Each structure stands twice: as structure tokens, then as C-alpha cells.
Amino acid sequence: MNRPRPTRLAAFLSLGLGLALGIPGAAANDLRFSATLEKGDLADCGLPRLSSDQVAVIDALVRRDTLARGGTAAPAKDRVAAAVFSQRLTADERRTAGLTLLSPAESARLDAAVERYQNARLARTLLAPPTFVSPRPNLVPTERKKEREIHGSFSLSYGIGSGGYSEKSGSMTLQYENPEKGFAVSVGYTETHTKGGVPYYLTRDPLRP
Structure with a gap:
């Protein structure tokens, strides 16, 4: 029983997922390789004969390869030795990207264009000025000198009683x-x-007879 061969769509999805997981998010903002080529260069590399999906795969492969050659996002152990771009790809990647449809001359011109693109990218990375983060100043605790203070309170009271008695009182504390x-x-x-009221000594004691 023959196993069904994977469709071209499945191959694109598999390769695209692998590239998306292997490329940092910052690289997504970089200019695509194919967008840097002039119309004549595109024709010399044979890219107009490829589908838009295949050109997109080439852009993703070039981006990944550029990072692996010397980008800051790639560790040193992943940097590959000097070789042309197409030789650094696997057979499945070359087939999915449509490089097997190019003639030897077109493939050679594509490798040369990729080499120029990568050299320009790496040169910009090396010439970019370093970014320095200013150290955060240390916090020095300071003790505030206590000043002289004045506090105070005021109160007023008023009371009334039988016999026309009334009382007004006020107090102040500083x-x-x-x-x-x-x-x-x-x-x-x-x-x-x-004011008013009966003196206490004139008040009759209710307990007295």
C-alpha cells in the first residue's frame, strides 16, 4: 500500500512553521531580501518564474541564514562556515523554495545577490553605535531636621439649669x-x-425633715 505524498501546501506550512519558530520577532521588521532587488536583478535570479509563496520562503530562509551567519540573535556555535546560500539549505528547503526550478546560472546569481544582501546587513550591524544604559542613581536616605512646632486646641461650652441658671465656659491650650x-x-x-440660679447653701435638702 502506497503512502499518500504530502501536498505542496503541507510542505509550505511545515517549513513556514519551522522558520517562524527559529526567527526572533525583531527580524520580522527587517526589509525582505526580494524587496531589495531591482527589477533586472529579479529577472537575472529567476524569481519572476517562481510563485509568490516560493519567493516568501526564500525571504524567510535568507533572513534565517543572515542571523545564523553573524546576527546578534544567533549564538556563535550556530554560525556556519563560508559557503554559498543554496548550499547551506537542505534538499527539502531548496525544493520548497523552488530553487530546483532555477538554472545553474540563475542559482549562482541568486547566491551572489544573497551574499551582497547579507554583507550589507552585517556591516550595518557592526557599524551601529553601541547603546549604553545609564546606571540608576543610588537612593541616599536623608533625615529631615525637625523644626519647632506650636500646637493648640480651643473649646467652648454652654449649660443651663433650673431657676434661670446658665453657664458659659471657654478654654484654650497651647x-x-x-x-x-x-x-x-x-x-x-x-x-x-x-448667671442666675439659687446658691447651693439655700437649696433645701429633700432628705431633711
Whole structure:
């Protein structure tokens, strides 16, 4: 029984998923390789004879290969030795990208265009000025000197009673604090005014006979 061969769509999806997992998100904002080629260069490389899906796969492979050759996102152990672009791809990647449809001359011109693109990218990376992060200043705790303070309170009261009795009272309290010399002084004043009422000594004791 013959096993069904995977469709071209499945191959594209498989390769695209592998490239998406292997390329950092920052690389998605880079200019695509095919977009940097002039119309004449596209024709010399044979890209107009390929489908848009195949050109997109070539762009993704070039981006991954550029990172592997010297991009900051690729570790040193993953950098490959000097070789042309098409020779660094697997047979499945070349077939999915449509490179097997190109003539030897077109394939050679494509490799040369990829080499120029990658050299320009790597040169911009090396010439980019370094980014320095200024150190965060250390926080130095400071103790605030306590100043002299004055606190106070005021109160008023009013009361009434039988026999026309009424009482008005007011009080004031001030407190002065001097932390520098270590002392505090409190001053209080109270004044009460009464009116009417019967003197207490004239009040009849209800318990007396």
C-alpha cells in the first residue's frame, strides 16, 4: 500500500512553521531580501518564474541564514562556515523554495545577490553605535531636621439649669515644642461665666425633715 505524498501546501506550512519558530520577532521588521532587488536583478535570479509563496520562503530562509551567519540573535556555535546560500539549505528547503526550478546560472546569481544582501546587513550591524544604559542613581536616605512646632486646641461650652441658671465656659491650650533643645511648654487658660440660679447653701435638702 502506497503512502499518500504530502501536498505542496503541507510542505509550505511545515517549513513556514519551522522558520517562524527559529526567527526572533525583531527580524520580522527587517526589509525582505526580494524587496531589495531591482527589477533586472529579479529577472537575472529567476524569481519572476517562481510563485509568490516560493519567493516568501526564500525571504524567510535568507533572513534565517543572515542571523545564523553573524546576527546578534544567533549564538556563535550556530554560525556556519563560508559557503554559498543554496548550499547551506537542505534538499527539502531548496525544493520548497523552488530553487530546483532555477538554472545553474540563475542559482549562482541568486547566491551572489544573497551574499551582497547579507554583507550589507552585517556591516550595518557592526557599524551601529553601541547603546549604553545609564546606571540608576543610588537612593541616599536623608533625615529631615525637625523644626519647632506650636500646637493648640480651643473649646467652648454652654449649660443651663433650673431657676434661670446658665453657664458659659471657654478654654484654650497651647503647646510649644523645641526638638533641637529638647523641651516643650504647655499653657492653658479657662474662663467660666455663670448667671442666675439659687446658691447651693439655700437649696433645701429633700432628705431633711
